[in-house]
Amino acid sequence: xxxxxxxxxxxxxxxxxxxVKIIVAGVFSIIVAVSDRFGALISxxxxxxxxVLLARLPIKKVCTRLLIxxxxxxxxxxxxxFTIKGKQLFTLGPLIATKEGIIYAILVTIKSNAIIVTIMAxxxxxxxxTMGSAMxxxxxxxxxxxLFFFTYxxxxxxxxxxxxxxxxxxxRGFNPGTNMHTYKTYAYLVGMLFVKSYDRARRVRAAMLCRxxxxxxxxxxxxxxxxxxxVIMVLMLLAITGIGLLQWTRIIY
Numbered sequence: 001x002x003x004x005x006x007x008x009x010x011x012x013x014x015x016x017x018x019x020v021k022i023i024v025a026g027v028f029s030i031i032v033a034v035s036d037r038f039g040a041l042i043s044x045x046x047x048x049x050x051x052v053l054l055a056r057l058p059i060k061k062v063c064t065r066l067l068i069x070x071x072x073x074x075x076x077x078x079x080x081x082f083t084i085k086g087k088q089l090f091t092l093g094p095l096i097a098t099k100e101g102i103i104y105a106i107l108v109t110i111k112s113n114a115i116i117v118t119i120m121a122x123x124x125x126x127x128x129x130t131m132g133s134a135m136x137x138x139x140x141x142x143x144x145x146x147l148f149f150f151t152y153x154x155x156x157x158x159x160x161x162x163x164x165x166x167x168x169x170x171x172r173g174f175n176p177g178t179n180m181h182t183y184k185t186y187a188y189l190v191g192m193l194f195v196k197s198y199d200r201a202r203r204v205r206a207a208m209l210c211r212x213x214x215x216x217x218x219x220x221x222x223x224x225x226x227x228x229x230x231v232i233m234v235l236m237l238l239a240i241t242g243i244g245l246l247q248w249t250r251i252i253y
Contacts, residue, residue, distance in 0.1 A: 006057055006124040013055035014125050017229040018134035021122040024236045029115050031244050040247035041110045047239050048117040055121045062120060069116050073109050080105040128152050133219050142216065149217070154200065161196050165189055 008014075013021070032044045052062060082092070086100030126134065135145050169185060176182045 004124075004127060005061055006055070006120060007127050009056060009125065011054060011056045012232070013051065013121060016232060017223055017225055018126045018130050019138055019223060019225070020229050020233045021126060022131070022134055022138060024233060024240070025119055025122040027237065028118050028240050028243075031240055031247070032111050032114050035111070035243070035247040036107055037247050038107075038110075040243050041107065041114065043243045043246055044114040045110060045117075047243065048114045048121070051121040052117055055125055057121060057125075062117070065120065066113060066116065069112060070109070073112055076108060077105050080108070129219075132217075134223065136217075136219075137223060146217070150204075154204075157200065158193065158197055162189075162193060165192060 028044070028047070032041065035041055035044070081089075081097040081101035082095045084098055084101035084104055086098035089097050089099050089102065091097070123131070129149075132145055132149050135148065136142070166189070169189070174185060176185075
C-alpha cells in the first residue's frame with residue numbers, strides 16, 4: 001500500500017475536520033495557481049509553512065518530498081529561460097536567456113512548492129479512506145470517488161506486476177541500451193501492463209457484482225463539524241483571501 005507518512009499525529013491540523021482541510025487546500029491551490037505577483041506568492045509560501053508548523057510534520061520527510069518535486073521543476077529551468085521571448089539577459093552558445101523566462105521559472109517554482117507543502121500539511125494528514133468519505137460528504141461525483149479508491153487500492157498491485165515482468169526480462173538476459181531492441185522491449189512491457197490491468201479490472205468488477213455491488217459504497221463514517229473547525233476554516237480562508245487581495249489589488253506594487 002501507499003505509505004501514509006503524515007497521518008499519525010495530534011496537532012491542530014490533524015484534529016481538523018477532513019472536509020475543512022479539503023476545502024481549504026482546494027481554494028488555496030486555485031488561488032495560488034492563477035497568481036503571478038511576487039507579493040501574493042511570497043505570502044502563499046508563508047501560509048504554507050505556517051500550516052506545516054501547525055501540523056508538526058517531520059521536517060526531514062517534508063524536505064525529502066520537496067527535493068523530489070523540485071527535481072522535476074529543475075528541468076523547467078533548462079527550458080523556460082531560453083524559450084520565452086523577452087529582454088535578453090545572457091547567452092549560452094546559440095541560446096538566449098530572457099528576463100521574462102527566468103521570472104516565469106521562478107513563479108512556477110514558488111507556486112509548485114507552496115501548493116505541494118500545503119497539500120502535504122492538509123490533505124496528507126487525512127487517512128485515505130477518511131478522505132474518500134469526506135469527498136462524498138462534499139458531493140464530489142461518485143465516479144471520481146470510486147476512481148480515487150480503486151487507484152489507491154490497486155496501484156501497488158500494478159507495481160508488483162511491473163516488478164514481476166521486469167524480473168522476467170532480466171532473467172532472460174535483457175540489458176537496456178539506446179537501441180531499437182530496448183525500445184521495443186519497453187513498449188511490450190507497457191503493453192502487457194495495460195493488458196493485465198484490463199484483465200484485473202474485469203475480474204474485480206465480476207467479483208464486486210457477485211457480492212451485490214450496485215454502484216455505491218456504503219460507509220459508517222460520521223463527521224462532526226465543531227465550533228473550532230469553523231473558526232480555523234474562517235481564519236484560513238481569510239488568509240487565502242489576503243493572498244487574493246495581494247494578487248488582484250494594488251496593496252503592494
